[in-house]
Amino acid sequence: MIKFFNDLETFKKQISQLNLELNIDAVFNLDFAFFERHDKYTLISIPDYDVESENILLIHKNNCYIYTIKNFNNFQKRFKKILSKKFGESTVMILLLFKVILKNYSQEFLKIRSQMNALDLNPFLDKIEESGRSLRHLTDRIEELVNLIITLKETEVKEFDTSLITFDYDMLNAEARYWLERCRSHIYRVASLRTKSEMLSNRELNVTMKRLTVIMTFLSIIGIVVSVPGTIGAIFGIPALSDAYFKQHTLGLVFALIFATILTVILGYIYWRSLKLK
Numbered sequence: 001m002i003k004f005f006n007d008l009e010t011f012k013k014q015i016s017q018l019n020l021e022l023n024i025d026a027v028f029n030l031d032f033a034f035f036e037r038h039d040k041y042t043l044i045s046i047p048d049y050d051v052e053s054e055n056i057l058l059i060h061k062n063n064c065y066i067y068t069i070k071n072f073n074n075f076q077k078r079f080k081k082i083l084s085k086k087f088g089e090s091t092v093m094i095l096l097l098f099k100v101i102l103k104n105y106s107q108e109f110l111k112i113r114s115q116m117n118a119l120d121l122n123p124f125l126d127k128i129e130e131s132g133r134s135l136r137h138l139t140d141r142i143e144e145l146v147n148l149i150i151t152l153k154e155t156e157v158k159e160f161d162t163s164l165i166t167f168d169y170d171m172l173n174a175e176a177r178y179w180l181e182r183c184r185s186h187i188y189r190v191a192s193l194r195t196k197s198e199m200l201s202n203r204e205l206n207v208t209m210k211r212l213t214v215i216m217t218f219l220s221i222i223g224i225v226v227s228v229p230g231t232i233g234a235i236f237g238i239p240a241l242s243d244a245y246f247k248q249h250t251l252g253l254v255f256a257l258i259f260a261t262i263l264t265v266i267l268g269y270i271y272w273r274s275l276k277l278k
Helices: 008-016 024-028 088-121 125-154 166-236 239-275
Strands: 002-005 034-037 042-047 054-060 063-067
Touching: 002 008, 008 024, 008 063, 024 054, 034 125, 042 088, 042 125, 054 088, 063 088, 088 125, 088 166, 125 166
Parallel strands: 002 063
Antiparallel strands: 034 042, 042 054, 054 063
């Protein structure tokens, strides 16, 4: 018999009535795929990508107790013949549980890949690190699932007869490995995005430094232009010098002041152009 539960308290109450030496609360606190085989029961626990959503399958005396919010979508019709065989129900339930979990993982991968596609255009480092953490977490999840698929196939669990679902189980194994390889390949993509972000940051830093150079050059030219008439004006401000040497040549000194100022502006402009700053 197969019993589905989507209410946690109802599921715990049902398990407690079986009088098993099992702390179901401890199972819910696990943050990894878990498989345990006992004489009285077999327990499989697999978290979704989000650990808050747990999936637990307990097999006891040919009964399957399943806690999940997933929908198995009319599996009775597709596996009608297998369900009628010995240990067919538990075998099919384990297979379907793995399938819905893998679907959850693959959907998360597509979300992360979409984020990375957007980061190719705008490689913000914080977003890249966030995607990297999500991808590593997902890779760990899929690795645990692949290991569990292999473990169950190699372990002699009478409630799980792989000979009944040979093709489906091999396809599940191949698909899980496929998504695992895609996750691993995208880990290298994270490193590429980091490099791209650093290059963009360096480019922006160079632009900023160039702008600062332009500003400092402009201020330097202004300082030089202002210093020429200021110096000459200071000389005129000394009575002894102005009366003794410059009083008879005031007009010439004015022209000299204007010429020096214009010459300074021209030289400053030529220097500005020689920098080729944009």
